Amino acid sequence: MIQPFQIAPGPRVRFGRGEAAFIGEEARALGMERPMLVTDPGLSAAGVLAPVTEGFGKAGVEFALFEQAEPNPSDASISRAKEFYEANNCRGMVAVGGGSAIDTAKAMGVLVTNGGKISDYYGADKPAKRVPPFITVPTTAGTGSEVTRASIITNVEQNTKAGIHADALYADLAVVDSALLATLPRYFAAGALMDALTHAIESIGSKQSSPWTEAMSMRAVAFIGKHARRFVDDPADPESADPIAMAATLAGASFTNTGLGIVHALTHPVYSYFGGHHGTTNGILLADVMAFNLPVMRETYARMAPLLADTGGPGGPGTAETAIESIRALARDIGIPPSLGALGMTEEYLDRMAEEAAQSATVKTNPVHADAQDMKAIYSTLLN
Numbered sequence: 001m002i003q004p005f006q007i008a009p010g011p012r013v014r015f016g017r018g019e020a021a022f023i024g025e026e027a028r029a030l031g032m033e034r035p036m037l038v039t040d041p042g043l044s045a046a047g048v049l050a051p052v053t054e055g056f057g058k059a060g061v062e063f064a065l066f067e068q069a070e071p072n073p074s075d076a077s078i079s080r081a082k083e084f085y086e087a088n089n090c091r092g093m094v095a096v097g098g099g100s101a102i103d104t105a106k107a108m109g110v111l112v113t114n115g116g117k118i119s120d121y122y123g124a125d126k127p128a129k130r131v132p133p134f135i136t137v138p139t140t141a142g143t144g145s146e147v148t149r150a151s152i153i154t155n156v157e158q159n160t161k162a163g164i165h166a167d168a169l170y171a172d173l174a175v176v177d178s179a180l181l182a183t184l185p186r187y188f189a190a191g192a193l194m195d196a197l198t199h200a201i202e203s204i205g206s207k208q209s210s211p212w213t214e215a216m217s218m219r220a221v222a223f224i225g226k227h228a229r230r231f232v233d234d235p236a237d238p239e240s241a242d243p244i245a246m247a248a249t250l251a252g253a254s255f256t257n258t259g260l261g262i263v264h265a266l267t268h269p270v271y272s273y274f275g276g277h278h279g280t281t282n283g284i285l286l287a288d289v290m291a292f293n294l295p296v297m298r299e300t301y302a303r304m305a306p307l308l309a310d311t312g313g314p315g316g317p318g319t320a321e322t323a324i325e326s327i328r329a330l331a332r333d334i335g336i337p338p339s340l341g342a343l344g345m346t347e348e349y350l351d352r353m354a355e356e357a358a359q360s361a362t363v364k365t366n367p368v369h370a371d372a373q374d375m376k377a378i379y380s381t382l383l384n
């Protein structure tokens with residue numbers, strides 16, 4: 001019997017090389033007026049914004065450029081973005097970037113239409129009104145934020161991350177154009193890709209997984225298994241960039257319906273205390289968390305093993321263990337550091353971090369219950 005499940009309606013998705021050129025037309029069709037183009041510093045200089053801004057020009061859509069999206073956006077940065085939106089009389093948001101630019105736009109959009117302060121909306125289904133007309137355009141193949149209902153914000157005073165989770169945050173349209181990935185530096189390509197792979201595998205393992213979401217996530221695992229190494233070597237190559245871009249979006253569309261697992265529970269405290277790239281940290285943790293979940297995931301991981309045969313791991317039809325070893329091999333080969341110690345993590349905060357990880361909402365959807373002792377054991381194994 002299939003357990004009852006629901007799938008939330010996500011954004012319309014427009015996928016393909018060169019599709020970013022149509023964002024201006026799409027913005028006009030959505031009724032945007034002087035949309036705020038929310039992006040990361042540096043994307044403009046790298047030439048990544050060019051197809052988007054040229055498309056605005058062709059469609060005769062004037063826009064206001066906001067290039068101050070922060071990595072791991074803080075609550076204060078969201079207030080600054082909202083002030084910019086209002087000062088420029090914007091109506092509509094186009095977020096071009098990694099998860100940070102897209103999460104900034106989502107959280108800002110909540111403030112624009114609902115008022116109040118960002119902490120009013122932490123948790124599930126708090127905003128009453130939808131964000132303004134909204135297009136998301138990922139420039140890293142990782143977070144899947146272009147199709148998810150979540151925005152993760154850092155509370156600077158408390159040194160914690162909090163999420164806003166609501167259908168009100170869904171974009172109207174996600175434009176996924178793998179040509180925008182062409183200049184991704186190797187380190188970020190590798191980290192983002194491990195984030196997408198973690199989303200797919202944690203979604204498959206989630207207690208809320210369904211055949212619907214598993215179909216998306218397994219396809220994401222297959223794309224990543226086949227194309228990851230080539231993509232990291234040359235993200236400008238469409239033969240690998242297209243499937244990797246597709247994988248990240250599929251994994252996002254899957255996990256926004258299922259929730260994640262304890263890789264994400266363990267990653268957030270590492271960032272809080274030691275910084276580092278979200279996806280890279282996931283990449284260090286993923287194989288060990290799979291080993292922790294193995295008792296209930298054996299059959300599913302065994303089905304994954306052949307999909308990961310090209311990663312440089314053991315290959316073959318395989319078993320659950322070979323799937324885990326393939327992921328270890330992939331992480332190593334694309335340059336993910338071997339330990340959390342390599343990110344600067346020390347024993348000093350271990351107990352506190354394990355307690356915080358055990359409080360994460362993602363513990364509830366992880367296939368095996370994990371308490372603070374379990375979290376500490378996983379951290380300790382990966383310390384050096």
Ligand SMILES: [Fe+2]
Nearest residue numbers: 143195199278
């Ligand atoms: Fe993630």
